[in-house]
Amino acid sequence: MAQDYHEKIPKERHVSLCPCKSKRAYQDCCLPFHQNKAHPKTAEALMRSRYSAFFFRLPDYLIETTHPSSRTPTLRKDLENTLHHSDWKFLTIISTSKGLKEDKRGKVAFIADYYWDGEAQQLQEHSRFRRFKGHWKYLDDKGG
Numbered sequence: 001m002a003q004d005y006h007e008k009i010p011k012e013r014h015v016s017l018c019p020c021k022s023k024r025a026y027q028d029c030c031l032p033f034h035q036n037k038a039h040p041k042t043a044e045a046l047m048r049s050r051y052s053a054f055f056f057r058l059p060d061y062l063i064e065t066t067h068p069s070s071r072t073p074t075l076r077k078d079l080e081n082t083l084h085h086s087d088w089k090f091l092t093i094i095s096t097s098k099g100l101k102e103d104k105r106g107k108v109a110f111i112a113d114y115y116w117d118g119e120a121q122q123l124q125e126h127s128r129f130r131r132f133k134g135h136w137k138y139l140d141d142k143g144g
């Protein structure tokens with residue numbers, strides 16, 4: 001299942017700055033993750049790639065990078081609803097804890113600014129991440 005998603009990402013996006021605010025080109029940052037050609041080595045990198053997947057509206061990637069134990073039956077519907085209504089504007093990483101190459105768990109606190117149906121909103125979250133089959137996955141928002 002992990003290898004089956006191929007979301008269409010227009011070529012012109014590849015050279016522009018990555019939406020995750022890494023200040024790197026998308027093709028040198030989150031694109032290889034979104035194309036399933038590489039996997040984020042840290043929880044923070046996964047967090048950033050999920051933010052940019054929200055930005056580019058890539059539900060398959062968001063599902064794939066959700067820990068299997070957190071994949072609710074309505075996950076796709078919920079994500080598609082969120083992606084339909086939201087425009088993601090800015091990501092600020094506040095702090096990280098573990099989540100490095102040798103870790104199995106990690107936490108990332110962040111603030112994401114977005115618009116919901118055109119209205120400015122802010123999401124502040126302490127995300128928890130776990131490794132699953134060697135790869136970082138998003139577990140939940142209960143890391144605070």
Ligand SMILES: [Zn+2]
Binds near residue numbers: 018030031048049
């Ligand atoms: Zn990125």
